[in-house]
Amino acid sequence: MAQHKSPQRRPSIHDVASHAGVSAATVSKVLAGVTTVKPENAQRVFDAVEHLGYRVDPLASDMRRAKRRIIGAIMPEFESEFFGQMVTELEGLAEQRGYTLVAASSRESEARETEILARMHDWRVAGVVLAPVRNEHGPAAAFMKSNGMTGVLIDRVLSDDAFDTVSADSAAASAEVARMLVGKGHGHILVIGLAEQAATVRARLEGFRTQALALNPSVRIDVITSEVSVEPLRSSLRDYFARGERPTAVYSLLLKGTLVALSEFRRRDWHCPNDISLVGFDDAEWMQVTWPAIAAVVQPVRQIASEAMTLLFRRIEGAEGPPTARLEPCQVLMRESVGSPGNGPHPGGGDRQQPPLS
Amino acid sequence: MAQHKSPQRRPSIHDVASHAGVSAATVSKVLAGVTTVKPENAQRVFDAVEHLGYRVDPLASDMRRAKRRIIGAIMPEFESEFFGQMVTELEGLAEQRGYTLVAASSRESEARETEILARMHDWRVAGVVLAPVRNEHGPAAAFMKSNGMTGVLIDRVLSDDAFDTVSADSAAASAEVARMLVGKGHGHILVIGLAEQAATVRARLEGFRTQALALNPSVRIDVITSEVSVEPLRSSLRDYFARGERPTAVYSLLLKGTLVALSEFRRRDWHCPNDISLVGFDDAEWMQVTWPAIAAVVQPVRQIASEAMTLLFRRIEGAEGPPTARLEPCQVLMRESVGSPGNGPHPGGGDRQQPPLS
DNA sequence: ATGAAAGCGCTAACAC
DNA sequence: GTGTTAGCGCTTTCAT
Numbered sequence: 001m002a003q004h005k006s007p008q009r010r011p012s013i014h015d016v017a018s019h020a021g022v023s024a025a026t027v028s029k030v031l032a033g034v035t036t037v038k039p040e041n042a043q044r045v046f047d048a049v050e051h052l053g054y055r056v057d058p059l060a061s062d063m064r065r066a067k068r069r070i071i072g073a074i075m076p077e078f079e080s081e082f083f084g085q086m087v088t089e090l091e092g093l094a095e096q097r098g099y100t101l102v103a104a105s106s107r108e109s110e111a112r113e114t115e116i117l118a119r120m121h122d123w124r125v126a127g128v129v130l131a132p133v134r135n136e137h138g139p140a141a142a143f144m145k146s147n148g149m150t151g152v153l154i155d156r157v158l159s160d161d162a163f164d165t166v167s168a169d170s171a172a173a174s175a176e177v178a179r180m181l182v183g184k185g186h187g188h189i190l191v192i193g194l195a196e197q198a199a200t201v202r203a204r205l206e207g208f209r210t211q212a213l214a215l216n217p218s219v220r221i222d223v224i225t226s227e228v229s230v231e232p233l234r235s236s237l238r239d240y241f242a243r244g245e246r247p248t249a250v251y252s253l254l255l256k257g258t259l260v261a262l263s264e265f266r267r268r269d270w271h272c273p274n275d276i277s278l279v280g281f282d283d284a285e286w287m288q289v290t291w292p293a294i295a296a297v298v299q300p301v302r303q304i305a306s307e308a309m310t311l312l313f314r315r316i317e318g319a320e321g322p323p324t325a326r327l328e329p330c331q332v333l334m335r336e337s338v339g340s341p342g343n344g345p346h347p348g349g350g351d352r353q354q355p356p357l358s
Numbered sequence: 359m360a361q362h363k364s365p366q367r368r369p370s371i372h373d374v375a376s377h378a379g380v381s382a383a384t385v386s387k388v389l390a391g392v393t394t395v396k397p398e399n400a401q402r403v404f405d406a407v408e409h410l411g412y413r414v415d416p417l418a419s420d421m422r423r424a425k426r427r428i429i430g431a432i433m434p435e436f437e438s439e440f441f442g443q444m445v446t447e448l449e450g451l452a453e454q455r456g457y458t459l460v461a462a463s464s465r466e467s468e469a470r471e472t473e474i475l476a477r478m479h480d481w482r483v484a485g486v487v488l489a490p491v492r493n494e495h496g497p498a499a500a501f502m503k504s505n506g507m508t509g510v511l512i513d514r515v516l517s518d519d520a521f522d523t524v525s526a527d528s529a530a531a532s533a534e535v536a537r538m539l540v541g542k543g544h545g546h547i548l549v550i551g552l553a554e555q556a557a558t559v560r561a562r563l564e565g566f567r568t569q570a571l572a573l574n575p576s577v578r579i580d581v582i583t584s585e586v587s588v589e590p591l592r593s594s595l596r597d598y599f600a601r602g603e604r605p606t607a608v609y610s611l612l613l614k615g616t617l618v619a620l621s622e623f624r625r626r627d628w629h630c631p632n633d634i635s636l637v638g639f640d641d642a643e644w645m646q647v648t649w650p651a652i653a654a655v656v657q658p659v660r661q662i663a664s665e666a667m668t669l670l671f672r673r674i675e676g677a678e679g680p681p682t683a684r685l686e687p688c689q690v691l692m693r694e695s696v697g698s699p700g701n702g703p704h705p706g707g708g709d710r711q712q713p714p715l716s
Numbered sequence: 717a718t719g720a721a722a723g724c725g726c727t728a729a730c731a732c
Numbered sequence: 733g734t735g736t737t738a739g740c741g742c743t744t745t746c747a748t
Contacts (some may be wrong), residue, residue, distance in 0.1 A: 012741055022719085025718075025721095028717085029743090032743085038718085055479075058481060059426065060421065062742090063740090063742065065724085071421075079442040080442070087436050100460065104459075122414065122416055124415065148456070263647040266649060284644065285617060286645075289621040290648040370724095371727085372726095383728085386728090387729090394736085399734085418725035418740095419725075690720055711745090719746100720748095727740090729739105730735105730736085731735085732735080
């Protein structure tokens with residue numbers, strides 16, 4: 001039980017040393033677990049530590065070290081469940097190994113991403129977990145490379161020639177979605193996404209398309225993507241429907257797209273799954289309580305986080321060898337938003353017909 | 359433009375000093391913006407800095423300072439939009455002032471909360487923004503107090519005798535919800551919440567009850583809360599409905615409760631707003647795209663964050679005086695999940711009747 | 717087995 | 733104005 005917690009100056013290693021009647025160096029050794037210290041002295045040190053409520057100052061301790069026990073994490077945003085969980089996991093994993101995690105949000109900006117990275121470099125972080133805004137070929141990864149930083153790239157990446165990468169197996173998951181949709185008889189499917197996240201989105205798209213066409217060569221797959229942000233995507237989608245296109249199912253390659261799709265369905269008073277089916281990449285808690293529940297691809301957050309940290313620490317400890325590119329399997333959650341085409345009312349070119357509600 | 363970015367040893371202040379032909383102390387002064395340096399020398403320093411690509415090591419720099427330029431942030435979780443946005447805001451605000459934000463999730467555990475705080479104390483953070491799991495009277499705040507840490511308490515707090523507090527004006531927002539619900543003719547309303555977050559939840563409950571009864575003394579207000587976590591709440595709610603209770607509206611005092619309410623409505627095939635109305639504390643992006651859109655109280659995240667940081671830095675800079683307790687106004691977003699009672703089918707004790715969907 | 721000494725990279729007094 | 737001198741709190745040779 002710690003006592004003497006004076007709100008003022010915290011005890012330093014010297015206080016412990018003098019209290020234990022040994023030198024600071026010995027205290028340091030004892031606390032580092034060096035076994036060559038006389039047990040009796042070690043015990044005195046432990047007693048002094050407890051008595052004074054001494055705790056190592058990680059900042060001072062890191063000063064003398066080559067690599068500081070800090071891990072940087074850069075996520076595109078913190079607002080979604082996916083990245084929120086990711087940060088939580090990474091934090092726990094870092095803490096387990098005695099490291100402090102410093103997380104920052106790039107707010108979907110590559111410029112900010114590099115600035116943050118520079119700041120983390122200033123801190124001499126031991127390693128970085130970067131979830132790039134776009135993909136592994138952006139300026140952030142380049143910065144890390146040219147500054148000899150050690151890191152792991154996650155999420156919107158496929159593989160890299162300098163860093164280990166870990167991401168969800170988008171292609172496989174998308175193929176499974178294709179199997180389900182085509183299996184249910186959907187012959188005209190719209191896929192929506194943001195193209196900037198090139199690597200991942202392309203993988204998702206290709207995985208889907210390949211599997212769908214393999215199962216039914218005559219299936220029609222339309223694609224709407226936006227280069228920039230989510231609003232252009234909304235307009236494109238609106239135009240697409242306005243010109244009378246009537247797919248029986250929509251597959252959104254990202255969460256924001258799922259939201260956009262739902263809101264456009266609302267505008268037109270279309271209900272899932274009778275009027276149209278919907279599947280989205282990325283699950284969220286609300287998707288199982290809405291009416292209808294929304295089918296979704298669940299990314300294995302914990303596995304990605306844990307694999308990323310394992311690889312990262314391996315590199316921090318000096319592991320050599322070519323970078324690895326891990327793909328973690330996803331789970332596809334079929335829910336009520338997916339039905340068979342032609343089962344519901346599905347009025348021809350039907351536009352809005354009634355006020356919303358119920 | 360920085361050059362000579364050797365991936366190896368980064369230039370130190372001494373490298374800059376010798377390159378500029380001055381002492382390290384002078385470099386330090388120039389970089390700190392001290393004006394008593396000969397302009398010519400200052401320029402040589404800047405040149406050297408640019409030439410070498412020198413950047414201050416914040417860790418080393420903090421060593422000599424009393425307060426380190428680090429702010430700690432502890433949130434109950436990162437997975438919800440509210441806390442995700444909060445961290446993003448806090449991070450930006452800290453960065454603006456040249457501070458690094460270290461964020462950690464207490465994962466809704468008071469024990470972990472204190473551990474994190476202890477670790478942050480080890481780092482000698484200049485200040486802490488704590489969003490306590492329960493309220494301002496928990497062990498975390500006590501720890502801060504007894505260790506003389508400076509901090510601000512946010513979100514699940516009302517006021518404290520040692521720390522400034524900033525939170526949403528739950529009571530006022532709840533009163534507004536009451537006005538809307540009672541105004542629409544609801545005479546039997548169920549309020550659900552988690553009681554542990556005592557301070558805030560009680561404020562919300564009382565704000566609601568007081569206003570509702572003022573408007574219509576005969577309104578019936580049932581309350582279901584759980585001490586522990588969300589699952590008991592679900593059971594209680596299920597029991598409540600199972601025993602035939604049939605309020606015309608539900609007001610959830612927290613996001614998880616809204617989710618639970620929706621999923622229980624689903625179980626019974628009740629639709630909003632025809633079968634029952636719903637309003638939730640805490641808005642989320644999905645609430646406006648689901649069918650129906652869910653009415654919600656929006657907390658002013660940015661204002662809370664900005665006010666908290668302002669107060670915190672004032673204290674860090676040594677401001678004295680009694681702690682303040684700020685309440686930031688919320689916005690109530692009425693949406694389709696709220697209707698007038700008796701407008702829809704609303705079958706008496708009606709249990710499930712049809713398969714779900716549309 | 718232990719301690720003295722020398723820093724890590726930087727800043728703050730205090731001379732000059 | 734500027735440099736010298738001392739450290740911040742800790743770790744790490746390297747004598748002893």
